[in-house]
Amino acid sequence: MWYLVGDIGGTNLRLAAVDMAGNLQARSAHPTDGLTALPEVCAALCAKMGSAPEGVAVAVAGVVVDGQVRMTNADRSISRDDLAAACKVAPSEVLLLNDFEAAAWSLATLDPAKVTYLQGGPEAQPGPRVIIGPGTGLGVGALVWHGNRPTAVPGEGGHVRLTPHSAEEIDYFRALVTLWPEVQLGDQLAVEAEAILSGTGMPYWYRAIAEARGEAVDLEGAAAIFAAAKAKSDANACRAVELMVRYLGGVAGDLGLVMGARGGVFVTGGVAQQNEWIFDDAFLAAFNAGGRHSTWRKELPLGLCQDPDFGLLGARNSLFVHRDQPLPD
Template sequence: MEWDLVADIGGTNTRLARVHSGEILGTKTFPTKSDKTLVQLIHGFIEDQPTQPGRAVVAMAGPVRDGTVTLTNAQNPITGVFQSLAEDEVAQLTQSNRARIINDFEAAAWALATVQPQEVHGLQGDGVLKPGNRLIVGPGTGLGVGTLVKTAHGFQAVPGEGGHIGISPQSPEERQVFQAFGKIWPETMMRQPSARFEAEAMLSGTGLPRLYNAACDSIGQPCKIHDAEGVLAAAKLGLSNQARVTLEIFKRHLGQVIGDLAITNHASGGVFLAGGVATKNPWIFDDMFFETFNAGGRERFSQARSGLSVFLYQNDNFGLIGAANALAFGN
């Protein structure tokens, strides 16, 4: 059977699959933070197949530089080296010697080329999928951003690192938390000394427990929660005041960042929220989130934001779908 390899490699999981006649088959998932290199994981997957793949597209959670990606949020647990992969390493495992590595949210954007109504849940707007530019933002292990543009020649996915734009405190209380955050994760400060940080540093599963620690440190309170799931659960159930403060900061800034990106990219085809934090916790997209998402300053720009459709994208395979669509539609 002729087949192509697709992969979705994030900070937590590495997912590998075959594509045959447009269908994704035989998906296997491995931990990314493994003592095996990424090329070893891919080689092992291919060895279990009857033939080599014809071509390969690999989506990875990091910026692509000269055909290579070093993951932003995944290290080998033994060596401490950040996991990385190069196109030529993957190409050598294919029959055609053809492989592409793309940013994971370029793949996420490609997935929007074939998104179906049953895969999404409307959060704002009439819930109907419309033509036009589509923005996908994923608060998960990191904060991914991608855009799908419909041109006269077909679809084009536009990769970006929107998760690394800056955010700043919006109140005296937030300033105290941001200052405490600077002591916890100083390398994410955009300029030192400053209270401006990479958005991903706070608005992600990796950043949430650090943001909670900062909220606790800002008032001299001991930190009792040590992971994102715990912070989210405590905030939802009202078990911790500082978890509540953390989630309020998280929602306000996430809403502002996504709203800014949506208006910048003229996302008339909709804004799609993905990633583990989003899909497992849809309750965070409440009035507080949309208050800042729709805050556009002058009335016509607030109306432009509130007129955008927002969806929760609930297909966990979007990375693999996007890699397959990049094979089908990409250059």
């Protein structure tokens, strides 16, 4: 007996078999490139395991509506019925989750050895927990408890409002909405947070800063921009990442305040895990900049979650709780 779990982001499609004790076993990984059909790779994993799973839970980077999800940053749709047919299970045995709903579920069994704390310590603290993840997009989720039972709170916190924080930044935002008008919120000089706080948004943000300064756009792709900022070899890359870090810290702190996250705020995702150097004193200062509630924010544990399997583990945890099965230790 086994379960199938999946984590489908804007860049990678990952599956795993889970035994009844909760251990990840056989794995399957593919690029999220529009060429790989999720039902087919699920069927292939089932064939490898030699039987149908007892249940399926798949986390997808998009909004789940009526058993279907269209991915936010990839041109594909996924349905519960298609997955059920591919895995030869009833549709009622398939859970479709938002990717950061699953990320929130992962906090129920968080391994402190895979967290680097910027504030607070590894001892688990009671209270709600928030997870925010700059990756291909920007994901946000929260975990709360009803008695002893954890429950994930899904949402689209990655699309909250960002506005300029200084006169200098006004020109950058104007250039950004000219380059990428879809991310502007209303007719104001405001953009959704994902437009800057993600691997997809960073090239637009870098270009906006360079063009606002009347300078050449010398770099392509988020990885090159972060590398140049780390090496201090490109002034516009340095400024783009510096501002991104401040915005990310502020948004993370705001979300911690909104949820009353006494259990901690955790940062993860591909951009975060590949660029741990950005989480410096400026990030922490922005997280704690809460005016009259700065002291309150300083009491929130704040950690970098370095577990690459957080999505798969969250899908597993959701499935176990859904089936009234005890969570793994």
